[in-house]
Structures are given as structure tokens and as C-alpha cells.
Amino acid sequence: MTNKIIRHVLAEFPYQTPRIERGYANQTLYVNVGTGEIKAKPVSDEMKLKFTGGKGFDLWLLWHAVHDDTKWDSPENEIVISTGPCGGITQYPGSGKSLVTTVSPTTEIITDSNAGGHFGPLLKFSGWDAIEVQGIAEKDVMVIVDAIEGKVTIEEMPDAPNDTHLLGRWLYDVLAEKPQEKYYIAMVSAGTGAEHSLLGCLNFSLYDRKRQDVRYKQAARGGPGTVLRQKHIKALVVRAQPFKGDANHPADMERIARVGADIQREIATWDSVQNRMRNRGTSYLVEIMSDYDLLPVNNFKFGSHPQARDINGAYWETRVTQGLPDGCWYGCTVACAHAVDGFELQTGPYKGHKVIVDGPEYETIGAIGSTCGIFDPDAILELNFYCDTYGIDTISYGNTISFLMECYEVGILDQEKTGGLELTFGNAAASLEILHQLARGEGLGKIAALGVRKAKTYVIEHYGADPQFVQDIGMENKGMEYSMYMGKESLAQQGGYALTNKGPQHDEAWLIFMDQVNNQIPTFEDKAEALHYFPMWRTWFGLCGFCKLPWNDVVDPKNSKSAEPAKIPHHVQNYVDIFSAVTGREVDINEIIAMSERVYNFQRVFNIRLGKGLREHDYPPYRGVGPVTEEEYESRRERYDQQLREWLGLDPDAMTLQEKMAAHRHYRTERYERLMDAVYERRGWTRNGVPTVEKLKALGIDFPEVLAVVEKKLRAED
Amino acid sequence: MKVLAYDAQKCTGARECEVTCAQTWFKVQDVAKSSIRISVKDDGFAAQFCIQCGKCIEVCPTEALYYNKQGIVLLKKDLCVGCMSCVGFCPYGVMYFAPEEALAFKCVACGQCVKACPQEALKIVELDEASTDVWNLRF
Ligand code: SF4
Numbered sequence: 064m065t066n067k068i069i070r071h072v073l074a075e076f077p078y079q080t081p082r083i084e085r086g087y088a089n090q091t092l093y094v095n096v097g098t099g100e101i102k103a104k105p106v107s108d109e110m111k112l113k114f115t116g117g118k119g120f121d122l123w124l125l126w127h128a129v130h131d132d133t134k135w136d137s138p139e140n141e142i143v144i145s146t147g148p149c150g151g152i153t154q155y156p157g158s159g160k161s162l163v164t165t166v167s168p169t170t171e172i173i174t175d176s177n178a179g180g181h182f183g184p185l186l187k188f189s190g191w192d193a194i195e196v197q198g199i200a201e202k203d204v205m206v207i208v209d210a211i212e213g214k215v216t217i218e219e220m221p222d223a224p225n226d227t228h229l230l231g232r233w234l235y236d237v238l239a240e241k242p243q244e245k246y247y248i249a250m251v252s253a254g255t256g257a258e259h260s261l262l263g264c265l266n267f268s269l270y271d272r273k274r275q276d277v278r279y280k281q282a283a284r285g286g287p288g289t290v291l292r293q294k295h296i297k298a299l300v301v302r303a304q305p306f307k308g309d310a311n312h313p314a315d316m317e318r319i320a321r322v323g324a325d326i327q328r329e330i331a332t333w334d335s336v337q338n339r340m341r342n343r344g345t346s347y348l349v350e351i352m353s354d355y356d357l358l359p360v361n362n363f364k365f366g367s368h369p370q371a372r373d374i375n376g377a378y379w380e381t382r383v384t385q386g387l388p389d390g391c392w393y394g395c396t397v398a399c400a401h402a403v404d405g406f407e408l409q410t411g412p413y414k415g416h417k418v419i420v421d422g423p424e425y426e427t428i429g430a431i432g433s434t435c436g437i438f439d440p441d442a443i444l445e446l447n448f449y450c451d452t453y454g455i456d457t458i459s460y461g462n463t464i465s466f467l468m469e470c471y472e473v474g475i476l477d478q479e480k481t482g483g484l485e486l487t488f489g490n491a492a493a494s495l496e497i498l499h500q501l502a503r504g505e506g507l508g509k510i511a512a513l514g515v516r517k518a519k520t521y522v523i524e525h526y527g528a529d530p531q532f533v534q535d536i537g538m539e540n541k542g543m544e545y546s547m548y549m550g551k552e553s554l555a556q557q558g559g560y561a562l563t564n565k566g567p568q569h570d571e572a573w574l575i576f577m578d579q580v581n582n583q584i585p586t587f588e589d590k591a592e593a594l595h596y597f598p599m600w601r602t603w604f605g606l607c608g609f610c611k612l613p614w615n616d617v618v619d620p621k622n623s624k625s626a627e628p629a630k631i632p633h634h635v636q637n638y639v640d641i642f643s644a645v646t647g648r649e650v651d652i653n654e655i656i657a658m659s660e661r662v663y664n665f666q667r668v669f670n671i672r673l674g675k676g677l678r679e680h681d682y683p684p685y686r687g688v689g690p691v692t693e694e695e696y697e698s699r700r701e702r703y704d705q706q707l708r709e710w711l712g713l714d715p716d717a718m719t720l721q722e723k724m725a726a727h728r729h730y731r732t733e734r735y736e737r738l739m740d741a742v743y744e745r746r747g748w749t750r751n752g753v754p755t756v757e758k759l760k761a762l763g764i765d766f767p768e769v770l771a772v773v774e775k776k777l778r779a780e781d
Numbered sequence: 782m783k784v785l786a787y788d789a790q791k792c793t794g795a796r797e798c799e800v801t802c803a804q805t806w807f808k809v810q811d812v813a814k815s816s817i818r819i820s821v822k823d824d825g826f827a828a829q830f831c832i833q834c835g836k837c838i839e840v841c842p843t844e845a846l847y848y849n850k851q852g853i854v855l856l857k858k859d860l861c862v863g864c865m866s867c868v869g870f871c872p873y874g875v876m877y878f879a880p881e882e883a884l885a886f887k888c889v890a891c892g893q894c895v896k897a898c899p900q901e902a903l904k905i906v907e908l909d910e911a912s913t914d915v916w917n918l919r920f
């Protein structure tokens with residue numbers, strides 16, 4: 064097949080794959096699709112020590128690539144992808160993640176997003192700790208890292224389809240000379256939706272040997288797929304050599320094997336009686352969240368719905384194919400990467416096709432499902448599939464649609480403005496229609512394509528919407544749409560969402576249960592400590608190539624007797640062992656936290672450099688804090704009234720609804736300010752959220768260009 | 782299927798089987814490399830080894846494990862990526878891992894231990910389906 068396909072090579076860079084030593088290839092790959100320049104960059108010991116890998120490497124490379132005024136569509140913006148030193152380990156579940164960073168089209172600061180799939184590990188095994196792609200190509204190109212041929216190329220392949228599910232099959236057929244070679248191919252792609260939207264996600268492929276087909280996991284947050292397509296890149300591809308379980312050449316394989324055997328047995332013993340991730344993936348969360356009033360419904364107005372049972376974990380267990388080793392990288396027996404096979408599409412350009420739907424995961428079910436008032440599983444699958452193949456982030460898309468649905472219900476939008484669509488909560492057909500419009504760059508799809516923040520501006524400017532109301536209900540912070548947990552009754556989670564670097568994605572902190580359900584962090588100081596420890600701990604996964612789920616989604620019940628169950632100390636020790644055994648760098652939990660603090664603070668400074676990253680950018684919309692509308696208040700009146708009595712010593716019976724809502728708003732808003740103060744102090748930042756010079760020095764990231772950014776800001780504060 | 786079987790009544794704990802297995806497959810005397818393990822019980826000895834149930838085949842993501850025509854679960858070394866899924870999910874804890882090769886290994890009923898056992902406590906037997914009975918069969 065290879066001969067018949069047009070492959071117009073624009074640039075070629077020969078190389079030899081170095082031996083991977085202790086988790087590092089010790090070089091990164093630079094590709095400029097605009098100029099055709101391709102080169103290797105060495106990885107220094109300091110880079111490993113201070114930035115570890117993964118997101119740390121991404122940020123370090125990106126920092127040197129961009130300017131203070133770089134925008135997402137500037138040619139110098141890059142997509143940087145790296146796994147990390149433990150990425151590609153097969154003996155510990157969840158060790159194949161890739162981290163992507165870029166300047167985001169929606170937040171206009173740094174976004175980072177992680178995905179499973181095989182790209183990161185295979186890229187490293189092919190000799191590269193990271194790939195940074197800069198420039199804008201004239202026509203659509205592929206970047207192909209071919210370790211078998213020993214070269215990196217930029218190529219035009221004019222016959223390549225655009226949407227991911229077609230592109231993947233096509234490309235694997237083109238590149239694999241023998242069927243087994245497909246096992247060692249991985250690609251990163253977006254789709255037609257990403258061309259017409261700021262919400263573009265990246266699909267990271269893997270070859271599923273059992274299904275004999277290509278599967279995808281998404282790095283979706285912050286629009287990296289939009290950047291890929293704006294650069295006119297159809298796919299980044301790696302064609303690797305077959306590899307063995309010691310491809311990372313770790314320092315101490317025996318230690319890895321010991322820990323690996325322990326965790327595999329723990330999963331084998333407990334998953335089936337706990338979350339059943341192996342059977343239903345993260346969808347198990349739907350029911351729990353709805354039970355605790357934490358499942359976003361109708362644009363986060365409410366936290367539960369009777370119909371949530373139609374889309375809960377027990378249902379999905381009957382729907383996703385059972386009994387397959389659905390890990391997103393080898394050795395992950397948590398295996399949450401399930402799929403619905405043979406799903407027949409009912410709408411859109413692929414109507415009638417039978418496809419594999421990767422997922423649905425909890426966040427997707429919440430975003431395109433419950434928060435849009437949609438509880439029809441088939442509609443969720445159809446939306447999930449099209450979002451993926453079009454290269455659209457399900458979380459951002461769902462939030463944007465639910466925002467528009469609320470705008471419709473309150474009269475900001477009407478049928479004239481929606482092109483005849485009755486955009487009420489629950490209208491799945493309308494959501495699907497808008498998604499297809501978005502992929503074509505038409506109609507209401509053009510507004511949905513903007514994401515919540517820019518859609519807010521649009522309805523204010525074009526339809527005269529009340530700015531305060533729109534600001535209150537649009538579920539975004541920093542320009543990123545919220546992931547799927549209702550934070551109204553958890554102050555710590557409000558901070559966990561908005562006191563973040565990239566925006567409200569729970570990968571930094573998920574504190575709802577600790578805070579709201581178990582009341583383990585009652586004071587501001589407790590919450591601030593949790594908002595220090597957990598974001599740092601969680602950041603570390605993305606420096607190394609780890610997935611967080613095997614840390615806390617399957618746990619031997621003996622953990623409840625440990626000193627700090629929320630941290631899961633015996634799993635923390637596993638990670639200490641694995642990292643030390645891979646890299647030969649003996650660490651403990653304090654050093655782990657320090658590794659993350661370096662990268663975390665560096666990212667904060669990076670955002671400041673790009674003109675944001677300050678206190679003013681860390682405020683949540685009020686919908687994420689308390690009841691915006693009378694309807695919301697009335698739906699949970701008992702709770703809110705009781706809070707007025709307990710928290711404020713007020714008598715709700717003597718107050719009007721408006722007075723009660725105002726009292727809540729005042730109290731909750733002020734409480735959030737105090738949380739900010741406590742968290743900034745704990746993190747070593749000023750009241751404006753700027754890392755202090757002392758902090759940067761203590762962390763060893765006091766590079767002159769970093770200090771310069773901070774000092775300028777601190778002078779302005781004085 | 783032709784599988785290994787063990788008669789506890791005959792075993793005197795000489796452990797020749799362990800050494801022979803390690804020697805046969807890994808060219809070492811270290812019994813950590815043996816696919817059969819003898820343990821001491823209050824009333825004598827017991828043996829652990831693969832019964833060829835095939836549960837590991839389901840969890841292997843690389844299709845490295847398969848049944849041969851004789852009903853024995855074999856490993857294709859070139860496909861195994863050493864992920865230890867089979868090790869953790871073997872219901873009987875008799876799938877092992879060799880760190881220096883990063884490969885899984887298991888009993889393939891090759892019969893070398895049968896020849897080595899001075900007490901004739903091991904035997905290759907013909908069964909219709911996999912059963913833990915082989916860990917204590919009278920013969
Ligand atoms: S838990 Fe799920 S997402 Fe994490 S590594 Fe395993 S399969 Fe991938």
C-alpha cells in the first residue's frame with residue numbers, strides 16, 4: 064500500500080536512536096513545520112534535576128520558544144509533548160501518560176493536558192524525551208518520527224483523511240509494512256472540529272491488539288487540538304521498533320518488579336468489589352456524585368437528577384465491551400479505557416457507520432450528558448464519538464452547550480438566534496446538530512466553537528445579555544470550562560478549581576470528599592495545606608508519565624487505618640520506589656513535592672509572563688460558589704436556610720428570598736477571599752498570587768529570566 | 782490437556798524439581814527462577830505450579846499468551862512486554878516474572894522436573910479440563 068500513497072517529503076532529519084538510560088533518552092526533538100528545521104537538543108542534568116520530565120520538560124522548552132506577547136496562533140507557539148522518566152514502564156499500572164503543553168486559544172496562558180495512548184512512551188523509546196513543534200506549515204503536513212528508518216520527516220500526504228477515526232486507520236495502513244508493525248505505531252491528531260473551534264482536543268492513539276483497530280485517548284483541555292490544526296499539522300506520528308519491558312533501562316528492575324507485583328495483586332483483589340473500574344471505568348462516579356448532590360445538572364444549577372440512574376456505572380457496565388484488557392498503556396489493569404464496539408451512528412457525516420466509541424468516561428458523561436440535562440446514553444455515545452473524531456474537548460463542548468441552553472431558557476437566545484433550534488436542557492438532537500455545525504464552521508456552531516468565556520462576550524455584545532448574570536452562570540475560570548464536580552458546598556474544591564495554573568480541571572485537586580463529606584479539613588489553614596499538598600502531589604504524576612487513577616481508585620482497605628488515608632501512604636511509597644528504581648535518584652515524598660513545586664511555580668511565573676496568573680484571574684464564577692438564581696435557591700432551600708442559621712446566625716423566616724440569596728453571596732464570596740489569602744501564603748506567594756523571590760530561590764528556579772518576570776510584577780505591587 | 786501433577790504423599794521435600802526447573806529454563810540454581818515451588822505444611826509438603834486454566838490469556842494486552850494444541854499456556858517472548866498483568870491476575874499466584882529479562886514465565890509442563898524427582902511425586906497427566914486437583918493427585 065505504501066507505494067501508491069503520495070508522500071511528499073518536505074524535510075528530513077536522519078538520526079540514530081540512543082540507548083535509553085534510567086528513563087531518559089537524554090535528548091529532545093525540535094521540529095519547525097514552517098521552516099522545515101528539525102534538530103536534536105541535548106537534555107542536561109540540570110534539566111532533569113529541576114524539571115524532571117513530562118510537563119516540566121514541556122514548560123522549560125516552551126519557555127525558551129515563546130515571547131512575552133506570544134498568542135496561541137503565533138508561529139512561535141509550540142505544541143510540546145513529553146512523557147517523563149517513568150513513562151513507558153510496563154510493570155506499574157498507569158505509566159504511559161503523555162503531557163501536552165501549549166499557549167491556549169481559550170485561556171491565552173499555558174495549558175497542560177494529559178492523555179494515555181502509546182505516543183509518549185514510543186516517542187521516548189524512539190530516542191526522544193520530548194517533541195516540540197513550532198511554526199505554521201503552508202499546507203497540511205505530518206511529522207513522522209520513524210525509528211525503524213532512523214529519520215524524522217515533515218511530509219505532505221494529501222490523501223490523508225481529516226477526522227481522527229478515519230485518519231488513524233488510514234495512517235496505520237500506510238505506515239505498517241507488516242500487520243505487527245501497527246503495534247508500535249502511535250499518532251496524535253485532531254479533526255475538522257478543531258479547525259473551526261477553539262475547543263480542539265488531541266487524540267492520542269494506541270493499537271488495540273484484541274480489537275485489531277486503532278483506539279484513542281484525549282488530551283483535551285485548553286484547546287491543544289486547535290493549535291495543531293492552526294499549524295496545519297494533521298498528525299504527529301511515531302513508528303517505533305518493537306520493545307521489551309525493560310526498554311527504559313531502569314536502575315533497579317527487581318525493585319520495580321516487586322512493587323509491580325504488589326499493586327497488580329491489589330487491583331486483582333479489590334477492584335471488583337470497589338469501583339469496578341475494570342468493568343465500567345470512571346463511569347462508576349455518576350451515581351456517587353448524584354447521590355451526594357455533586358453531579359452537575361443543567362449547567363451546574365443542580366447536583367443530582369433521578370435520571371442519573373440511566374447513565375450510571377451499572378448501566379455502562381452492560382454497554383461497554385467486557386473482558387478485554389482495556390489499559391491505555393501496557394500493564395494498566397485498572398483498565399478504565401473501555402469502549403462500546405459496533406455503535407451505529409444516527410447523525411452527521413458518518414451516519415450509518417458502525418464505530419468504536421472510546422469511553423464514555425465520567426467527565427464526558429457529565430459534560431455532554433447531565434450538565435446539558437441529557438440522560439440518553441445513545442445520545443451521549445454519539446456526542447462522545449463525534450467530539451473525539453472531530454477533535455473537540457467533550458468537557459468544554461458540554462459546558463458551552465449547557466451555557467447556551469441556559470441562555471435560551473432565560474431568553475437571551477431564541478429560535479431566531481439559534482437557527483430554529485429549540486435549545487432547551489435535555490435536547491440531545493440540538494446538541495448534536497450544533498456539533499456538526501461546529502465542525503463545518505456554520506451557524507450556532509460558530510458560537511459554541513468559542514467556548515464559554517468568548518461565548519459570554521458574544522451574547523453580551525450581540526444580544527444585550529446582562530453581563531453580571533452571564534458572568535455568574537458561565538462555568539469557566541481563566542477561560543477554561545469546568546470539569547464535572549459541583550463545588551458549591553466545598554470551599555476547598557472551589558479553590559481546587561480556580562486557584563490553579565491552567566484553570567478548573569480537577570487534576571490539580573479533588574478535595575470534595577475530604578472537605579464536604581468527611582469534614583477532614585475544617586479550617587482555612589487545613590484547606591490551604593490541602594491546596595498545597597494535593598496539587599503538588601498530583602502535578603508530580605505529570606512530570607513522570609504516571610496516571611493518577613491507580614493511586615486512588617483501587618485501594619486495599621488497610622489504608623483506612625493509616626495515619627493519613629486521603630494520601631494513601633502505601634501507594635505513595637510505591638511511587639517513591641518506582642521513581643527511585645527507574646532513575647536511580649533516591650527520592651522521598653518531600654523531594655517529590657519539591658519536584659512539583661519547582662514546575663508548579665515555574666508555570667505560575669510563565670502565566671505572569673504572558674500577562675495573567677494573578678489573583679484577579681483566580682476567581683470562580685458565582686455558579687461554582689453558590690446559588691445564582693431563585694430556582695437554584697428554592698431547589699435546596701432547606702440546606703441554604705439552615706446554613707444562614709448556622710453560619711450567620713440569621714433567621715431565614717424573617718428574610719425575603721432576595722435577602723437570603725444576598726446574604727449567601729456575601730458570605731460565600733468573602734470566605735473565598737480568605738481562602739485565597741491562606742492558600743497564597745502557604746504556597747509562598749504574595750497576596751496578589753505572585754511567587755516571591757525567596758520562594759523561587761529556595762526552589763532553585765531563580766533563573767535570571769524567571770526572576771525578571773517576578774521582580775517586575777513585585778515592583779508594581781509595591 | 783497434558784499437565785503436571787503432584788502427589789503430596791510421595792514428596793519428601795528434596796526440591797530437586799525447583800532446581801531442575803530453574804536450571805532448565807534459566808541455567809541457574811536460584812529457585813526464584815523455578816515455575817514449581819514446594820512449600821512446607823504442617824503435615825508434609827505442598828506444590829504450587831500452573832494448572833493451565835488460561836485466565837492469564839484474557840488479561841494479557843499483547844496476545845503473548847496462548848494455548849497450544851496440547852492445552853498448555855505458552856508465552857511468545859517476542860510479544861511479551863513484561864507488564865506483569867498476568868502475574869497479578871493469576872488466581873493461583875503461579876505466573877512469575879524474571880526482572881533481568883523483563884519477561885513473565887510459567888510452568889509449561891515440559892516434564893523435566895518429573896524426571897528429576899527421586900520420589901516420583903510428579904507426573905504428566907492427561908485431563909479434560911484444568912483443575913487444582915493436580916496439586917494433590919494420588920498416583
Ligand atoms: S487507570 Fe485508565 S487512564 Fe489510567 S493508565 Fe489505566 S487505563 Fe489509562
Ligand code: SF4
Pocket residue numbers: 840841842843844845846856860861862863864865866867868884885
Ligand atoms: S507480562 Fe507478558 S505475558 Fe504477562 S500479561 Fe504482560 S505481556 Fe502478557
